[in-house]
Amino acid sequence: MTTPILEIRNLHARIEDREILKGVNLIIPPGEVHAVMGRNGSGKSTLSYVLAGKEDYEITEGEVLLDGENLLEMEPAERAAAGLFLAFQYPIEIPGVATMTFLKAAMNAQRKARGEGELSTPDFMRAVKTAGTDLHIDTDMLKRPLNVGFSGGEKKRAEVLQMALLQPKMCILDETDSGLDIDALQVVSKGVNALRNAGRSMLVITHYQRLLNHIIPDVVHVFSDGKIVESGDKSLALQLEAKGYADFDNAAA
């Protein structure tokens, strides 16, 4: 059997005294797109932050393997260089850091960590231009400070742009559809779909079914109260949409 890109085993995490992840189990084989659906507050963003290595959480149990490597032992930057990418639900605004400067620093840092040489400026510009065109991102936007004054849609497109440039093997998209109108949703989904390939896996977190009409998942998981309570094919998303989450809360209990 091929090594899964992501394997989460019985993951428990808490913030201060409160347990938020209560035993998450998930296996994502190469090339598959898995959706995680759950109501607000169920712990979806917490899962994404714990995977990306945010400090605030204490992991009390479980393990996570990224392409067979122990993810939880790595620093956040090492996780990124190892191929993990989180598209944030709320991308952070960083005044004073130009978006272009940031993109170049990120790409070169990952190349350096993998023992590759620095990207030349023309190569970098070309890569940004190509990826940006598909996402309807003009270069003026990239001259602004990172995410500062970006509209909700611009922020989400900028996240997908970073994903396209960094070419991760495991993409986590946290509510990438939130704050998008239907046109922007199409652009973003198209950008994400363009990145689907046999070696790259995705975990698409959402609480609306609508995104999954555009990014069609291989597997859908229902997340409730800190764990996955049900898994199925894409029809599970429709079922959820029709019935709501209430039915699944019982399964969690």
Add this chain to the structure above:
Amino acid sequence: MAFSVPVRLGAAENTLIEQLNSAGAAATAERISVAGLPTRRVESYHYTDLKTLLRSVPPLADQNDTLDAFLKSGATPFHVEGAHQITIANGAVAYDDNAPAGVIVGKAEGNALSTRDDVLVHLNTALAKESLTLTIENTIEQVIQIDRRIEGEAAHVLDSAKIFVADNASVTILETLSSSDAAHVGNHATYLAVGRNTVVTHIVIDLSPRAATQFSTSEYTIADGAKLRTVTIHAGAALSRSQIFARFTGEGAHGDFTGLNLVEDGQHNDITIDIRHGVANTTSQELYKQIARGRSKAVFQGKIVVERDAQKTDAKMMMQGLMLSNEAEILSKPELEIYADDVVCGHGSTCGELDEDSMFYLMSRGIPKAEAETMLVRGFIEEVLDPVENEALAEALHGVVDRWLLGKAG
């Protein structure tokens, strides 16, 4: 009562008194023998207790010896592509006659500052022997660099520059303070008369080594319609204080007073400003950023005075501090003194550590921690450096900050 007991004088004060007496400045010597150097009880030195901090003062520099030696060495501590350089070494003014058209360089006896009851000003007035005089007649594209340096063995050096920017002229003046690696005490004075409808940028950077103590006083008068930007950068001496005294004397003028106080382990650096709006319809913005790491102290004292006739003054002062260690102290004392009634004035002050969410965001993209910190610190100071328009100069200033970040400043 405290004031009836004579103050106990320390080594630094005794040396200063001796130096003042030998220069015939009996009145200033007398002031120091009576009052001593200012302590925290003197309001304008509240966070910089000179009596405690200034332990000793080296002998007065011998200008002639060292100037010759320096002129032979020709070293430049800080090079800005295309800048025209004038040197003041150990108090002596040195220049050649290749100044750009519209720049008149000369020297005059004595000191440039107006009288002001401040000990650093008194010392400079009493002990600076000559002043560089600089007149800017029209629009000067070349950056004019005044390279103020102290060479040789530890010395007490007092120097002075008097700059006139004629009506309608524009110029960028860069002053760099540097020295050989010894326990110098520098006391640099600049008077800058900003003429009508001028556009002036005046930058003062302290790049002296850690062994040195550096004091500088810049005094400005700002005429009608002038636009002045000042940038004060501390990236050097263990003990330093830069004083900025400005007065708006003509309507329609605007001043941006900005600075970076970069302070690391063992340092105590102070920026003290006193901005006076003396006539109606003038505006100013004060923006100072302080970054402290290690066990260090960064001090900003900002005073804005709006005089009685200065109606329609608009003045906003901001201090932002960034703490890079728990042992660092960032102090800020803003003061507004307003005697006019129709004005808009405000001040704010924030202090914090690097934003954790921003750090996590950058690291989650593969940028290692140290590099992410550097990016955020650079981002933090950008607001101060960004308005510097001359590209070569902006690049050199970024270089100063980057070297400081890498721990190689001074």
